[in-house]
Amino acid sequence: MSILTMRQVDFVVEEKPIINGINLQVNSGDYLTISGPSGGGKSTLLKLIATLLTPTSGEILFNNQAQASYPTTDYRKEVSYCFQQPTLFGETVQDNLAFPFLVRGKAFEQAKVDHLLDLVDLPESYLTKKITELSGGERQRVALIRNLIFLPKVLLLDEVTVGLDSASKAIVKKLIQRVHADGVTILLVTHESDILAQAQQVIWIKEGKIVDESAISQ
Amino acid sequence: MNQLSVNNLSLVFSFALVLIGVAISEREKLNLTKDIFYSIARAVIQLIIVGYLLKYIFRVNNVVLTSAMSFFIVLNAAWNAYKRNPNQHKRYLDSLIAIFVSTYVTMGVLIASGAIKFVPSQIIPISGMIASNSMVGIGLCYRSMNQQFHDQHQQILEKLALGADKKLASLPILRASIKTAMQPTIDSAKTVGLVSLPGMMSGLIFAGVDPVRAIKYQIMVTFMLMTTTSLGSIIAGYAAYQNYFNAQDQLIDG
Ligand SMILES: Nc1ncnc2c1ncn2[C@@H]1O[C@H](COP(=O)(O)OP(=O)(O)O)[C@@H](O)[C@H]1O
Numbered sequence: 001m002s003i004l005t006m007r008q009v010d011f012v013v014e015e016k017p018i019i020n021g022i023n024l025q026v027n028s029g030d031y032l033t034i035s036g037p038s039g040g041g042k043s044t045l046l047k048l049i050a051t052l053l054t055p056t057s058g059e060i061l062f063n064n065q066a067q068a069s070y071p072t073t074d075y076r077k078e079v080s081y082c083f084q085q086p087t088l089f090g091e092t093v094q095d096n097l098a099f100p101f102l103v104r105g106k107a108f109e110q111a112k113v114d115h116l117l118d119l120v121d122l123p124e125s126y127l128t129k130k131i132t133e134l135s136g137g138e139r140q141r142v143a144l145i146r147n148l149i150f151l152p153k154v155l156l157l158d159e160v161t162v163g164l165d166s167a168s169k170a171i172v173k174k175l176i177q178r179v180h181a182d183g184v185t186i187l188l189v190t191h192e193s194d195i196l197a198q199a200q201q202v203i204w205i206k207e208g209k210i211v212d213e214s215a216i217s218q
Numbered sequence: 219m220n221q222l223s224v225n226n227l228s229l230v231f232s233f234a235l236v237l238i239g240v241a242i243s244e245r246e247k248l249n250l251t252k253d254i255f256y257s258i259a260r261a262v263i264q265l266i267i268v269g270y271l272l273k274y275i276f277r278v279n280n281v282v283l284t285s286a287m288s289f290f291i292v293l294n295a296a297w298n299a300y301k302r303n304p305n306q307h308k309r310y311l312d313s314l315i316a317i318f319v320s321t322y323v324t325m326g327v328l329i330a331s332g333a334i335k336f337v338p339s340q341i342i343p344i345s346g347m348i349a350s351n352s353m354v355g356i357g358l359c360y361r362s363m364n365q366q367f368h369d370q371h372q373q374i375l376e377k378l379a380l381g382a383d384k385k386l387a388s389l390p391i392l393r394a395s396i397k398t399a400m401q402p403t404i405d406s407a408k409t410v411g412l413v414s415l416p417g418m419m420s421g422l423i424f425a426g427v428d429p430v431r432a433i434k435y436q437i438m439v440t441f442m443l444m445t446t447t448s449l450g451s452i453i454a455g456y457a458a459y460q461n462y463f464n465a466q467d468q469l470i471d472g
């Protein structure tokens with residue numbers, strides 16, 4: 001069943017087409033890997049899907065309904081975007097991990113957060129740690145679990161393994177596998193050859209277009 | 219009892235003080251000479267017009283005219299606050315509502331409590347004093363807000379992506395901007411009388427009023443400025459942050 005559908009989507013900034021007539025269908029439970037040259041429009045594509053940008057023309061459907069038919073704040077909880085080089089906010093790790101609860105008007109659940117910290121190999125004591133004291137890899141992991149405290153239907157991951165040491169990278173890759181196994185549809189932007197080599201479905205994006213659609217079976 | 223007298227000759231002599239400023243500007247190549255003369259000329263012309271206008275209004279002592287003059291002050295204060303907002307998607311109405319409400323709520327309390335009377339010689343100067351303080355506070359609020367939206371651009375985007383609405387995403391910025399707007403009023407309340415003898419109090423003492431009576435007015439002014447800046451910057455802040463977002467809860471660039 002199609003969970004995301006893009007029909008003739010264009011995104012134009014100052015008459016420059018950044019996304020150019022993209023058609024795409026993603027089924028529920030898919031794990032789609034997106035690659036292509038830098039500046040090709042991959043991040044823009046994910047931001048369009050996340051409603052952080054609005055297409056200039058064309059339409060994007062979520063569960064066969066137009067994006068605009070959902071309240072944006074509800075939609076973004078279901079279709080969750082993790083930025084390329086994410087930034088933490090507030091002062092502590094806790095400020096970041098409490099935020100998804102705040103957004104939903106729910107009480108902070110210590111056990112849930114401890115479990116996720118554990119999954120990314122961070123000690124529970126890290127909750128009170130200042131964000132400025134974290135390493136790049138730790139920051140990336142905290143950012144990622146921010147998107148996972150309440151599991152979305154679709155997870156949009158933008159080069160989340162770039163610049164990580166091999167230990168952090170392995171942890172993040174394992175977590176993504178686990179979330180996918182839980183039924184979350186994944187769209188992952190990456191350049192990493194080892195991830196691409198294992199990918200089931202890959203699309204290549206160049207100059208705002210899908211240039212090659214290949215289904216590599218293992 | 220009133221020994222206040224500034225004759226035209228003393229004005230001419232005090233103009234020499236301006237020339238000192240000009241001389242410094244020339245010597246230090248500050249390039250301010252033109253600006254100094256322009257601002258002085260403007261101040262003189264504005265004050266002459268206002269002087270005669272007020273004289274007329276005080277003499278007529280008409281409720282409609284007094285209200286109109288007070289509202290004119292509010293419109294101008296709102297325009298200046300609006301101009302201080304660096305956001306290109308700013309709205310004049312935000313500033314007008316903020317200054318209108320903050321000024322007239324405060325004035326309403328002062329009138330209702332009998333602290334001031336509805337006569338032009340009280341309503342008009344108090345309108346000016348309140349509205350200009352509100353204007354300064356709101357201007358600070360806008361600038362601080364714009365700076366923070368610029369600095370925290372990515373953090374806001376992260377919050378929106380996590381499903382926050384624009385208010386939740388902006389809350390820390392909103393709080394900090396309102397705080398910045400109020401800080402000068404709070405700071406000056408702390409030093410009032412010790413470092414500065416504020417305009418109203420100085421004016422009263424100048425005019426020969428007993429200092430003990432003058433401080434009562436100053437206490438009232440301190441209270442009313444506190445209310446006005448907080449009310450004004452809260453209203454303006456809550457309106458202004460929304461101009462950084464579009465209808466799709468996206469940050470507007472630029
Ligand atoms: N907000 C924007 N305004 C103008 N140009 C943009 C904007 N965002 C991205 N671009 C341009 O769009 C192109 C695609 O960018 P991006 O989607 O980040 O590519 P990728 O993620 O594939 O590296 C680039 O040429 C970039 O400069």
Ligand SMILES: [Mg+2]
Nearest residue numbers: 042043044084
């Ligand atoms: Mg990118």
